[in-house]
Structures are given as structure tokens and as C-alpha cells.
Amino acid sequence: MIGYLSYFKVRLIAGLQYKVSAIAGLATAFFWAIMFCCIYGAFYSNATIPDMSFKAIITYTWLKQAFLSLTYMNDRDSEILNSITDGTVAYELARPYNLFSWWYIKILAHKFSAAFLKFLPVILVGLIMPKPYNLSLPNSFPSFILFVISLILGAVLLCGILMIIHSIAFFTINHKGIFSISTNVMMLLSGFVIPIPLLPNIVQKLTFYLPFRLLSDSSYRIYSGNINIPDAIFDIKLQLIWIVIIIVIGYLIMNKALKKVSVQGG
Amino acid sequence: MFKYIKMHFKSSIEYKVSFILLSISQLFNLIFSVVVILSLYNKFGVLKNINIYQCLLSLSLIDLGFYIAEFTFRGFDTFHKIIKKGNFDILLIRPENLYLQILGSEFEPTKFSRLLTGFGLLIYAFIKNGLYTNIANYFITLLCLVCCVILYASILIFGAAVSFYTIDGIEFINIFTYGTREIGEYPMGIFSKRVILLFTFFIPIACINYYPLLYMFNKESNPLFILTPFAVLIVSLISILFFNFSLKHYQSSGS
Structure with a gap:
């Protein structure tokens, strides 16, 4: 256990070294946030909808940019994928650690370190923006606490799903296509492309029990009070259930793959 | 030129399953744009008579124009890789046209699927709007499309020129390509x-x-509106001059 923890720490510190690329990403984050404020502003000036208030969607937009690296789905770890295709996975297997946990920790640490460098400046800029386009404060103190919990659980869940997609590379040499298709479908169902409340009602119902909505959409809406406290607690319970299911499935797939894996040469 | 394309195409269809899957995954880009617009219209209703x-x-004009530019000028999009590896010096000493070599250096046949669907959507929207009755509309649409390709190609060339100085690719240039495309997908009329x-x-x-669409939909009758797409020529002139200027001052990045 100590080994896993210290590996997490090592990866986290390694990830925090990429300061310049994080700063370079900030300009893009500001631009996208402001642009979506303009777009939603244009739509909301015409009509208001019961599903989501203008204030909630602007807050959603800023939070999404702030925690983009934490919740980004199309995030492939090329080290892991390459080690599977070129056979260096054999070295990894020689370690006295469980490979699933090892890689899981690697992806998780990468996500947290990338988000850690970026989220604060975006939040600060969001807070000082002129009135209708600013990031508003959390709806209430409990909803802020629930937001933090659900955001972290969302990242834990996302890394579990990413592990499943990464282990597909064991079964096929051409993982690029499958990887890209599955992450794209996830993006659409998770509110990444457009917030879930803006999707047609029937799609909202369909996505309700799926895990994708819980990756980030639910957290941002808890923050703004678009999801009230009882529903937020329900969402967090659902997140925990999905985390268990996804990690068990990922673990089984990986074990199955590792049983069949044969490494040639050395 | 065609030799380059043929070569890239042949090497990529060697892996058939991968080629098909990647082609499918390229379609999501357009699917996302259409889903977003349809959802927003579903929720908010018709906006400002559009x-x-x-x-x-x-949407399809901007997207298709962007796709064609990205498809054909991919070499400029990934130009910073050539610079970074020091491979640009090799291109310079070859007895071939420099621009042709940059264009041929990178080419993704899987992105062809986007072009087809983008083109399909453009035709669908063109017919649904009832624009096919007036012959002038065909020319205006074609002019808009060509100018859109020129615009995005110019931005890619500009980005390539910047990488002469920065050596590495910069994410900032994405704002001008992906960012302006994103905003261009929404009808301009809804904005302030x-x-x-x-x-x-x-x-x-x-x-x-x-502006050209205003003329096509008979919202404006001033024929000057048809000529507005030519404004992109200014952008392309600036970026080509900038690229040539940077090329002259390029001192190898070492290899």
C-alpha cells in the first residue's frame, strides 16, 4: 500500500513540473470560457428555459474550463499504450505490484497534477468577470462540500473508465480508432459537448442512470444549485456504485488480458 | 503532388480495420456541432428569425471550409514538428518546391470521411433553404466555401510561420482555428x-x-454583400508575407 501511495506522490510531483505548458493552456481556457459566455448569452437573451438558469450555465462554463484537465475524456496515456504495443509491458509485469492499480494510479496522478496547475487562475478570472458573465459563488456551503466530493469521485470514476479503454489495446493492435470512438461517445453523453440540461428531455432521461453524467456534469450543477442537496446526495451514491462496478470490470478485463499476454524476445 | 497523396493513402489503407474505425471517429466532430445546434434549437426555439x-x-459552410483546409494544409498544421526535429533543413536542400514538400509531409486520409459528410450537410441545408431555384446562389455558396478554405489555410500558414520563432507548436494558435470555427458554427445574427x-x-x-447569407436569404439587397468573402484575401496576403519573411530569417534549429 505504501508503495502505491508513494508512486502516486512521485507521479503527482512529476506532473507538476509541466508549469509552462499549463500556463500556455490558460489563455486558451480564458478564450473558450468567454466565447461560450457569448454564445449562451445570445441564446438566453432570446428565451429562458426551466432546465437551467443563465447564471447556472455561466458558472458551469467557467468550472468546466477550470477543471478541464481533470475531466477531459480524450486523454490517452501514450506511455501505457506504447508499452502494450511494443512489449515493454513485460518490464512493468516484473514489478511486485498489481499492474491495474499501478496504471490506475499513474492516470489519476496525471489528472490531478494537470488540474492542480490550472484551476486556480481560471477560477479567479471567472470570479472577477463583469456581472452576468462571472463565475458565481457556490449556492450554499453544503452544496460546495458536495461539489468537491463529487468532483473528486468523478475523476476517480473517469480514470476507471479510461483504464478499461486503455486495456482494449491488449486485444487489438489498432487501438487508436476504438479509443477515439469510445471517448467521443462518452463526451456526448457526459455533458462535455453541451451541458446535460440543454439536451432534449428524452436524452436527459436516457443518460440519467449512466455513469457518464456523473463524471463532471453533475458536480458543476451541484455547485450552482441546479441540482438540489437531496438529488446531489443521490448522485454521489450513484457515483460510488458506478466506481465499484467500473473498477471491478476493469480489473477483470485486465486480468483476462494479462493471462493471454505473451511477450516475445527480450 | 498526387504522388504524395497516393503514397500517404496507400500506406494508411494497409490497416483496413484501423482505417475504417478512424474514419468513423473523425465524423464525431461534425456530429457534435449538429447535435449542439439541434439541442439548442429544441430548447430555445427559433432565434431572431434565423x-x-x-x-x-x-454551420456546414464554416465546418466544410475548415475541414478542407485542414485536410489539404495538414503539413502546415504540424509544421512545428518538422522544425523541432531539424528536418526542415532537409526540405530546404531538396531540389523540389518547398511548399509542395511541406504540404506532402503530413496527410491524413482518414479525415476524408469528414469532407464527405460536411459536403452532404451543406447540400442538404442548401436544398432545405430553397436556394436551388436561383442560379446565383450556387456561385455565392461556392465563393463562400472557397474563401473559407483560404481563410483557414492562411491561419494554418500563419501558425507555421510562428513556429519558426517558437520552435515548438503553440496551443494559442488553436484559438484562431478551432475557436473561430466554434463561433462560426452559430449564426452570426444572434450575436451582438x-x-x-x-x-x-x-x-x-x-x-x-x-453577410453573403443575408443577401441569399433576401434580407439585404445590396449586391456589395456578395463581395465580402474577398476580405479573406487580405488575411492570406498577410500570412503568406509573414511566412516568407520568417523563412528568410530562419536559422536552423540544429539536427
């Missing part, structure tokens, strides 16, 4: 005057998906 088909027309002016004089996408 119906869904007019919206799809401006200030936003429209910004996208008329800074990055002239309004000249492609707004």
Missing part, C-alpha cells in the same frame, strides 16, 4: 453588434457566413 436550416447552412464587428475586421468569418 431558422434551423439557415443555421445549418452557415460588437461581436459581429470583431469577426468582420479581425478574423473575417462574418464575411463568409453572415
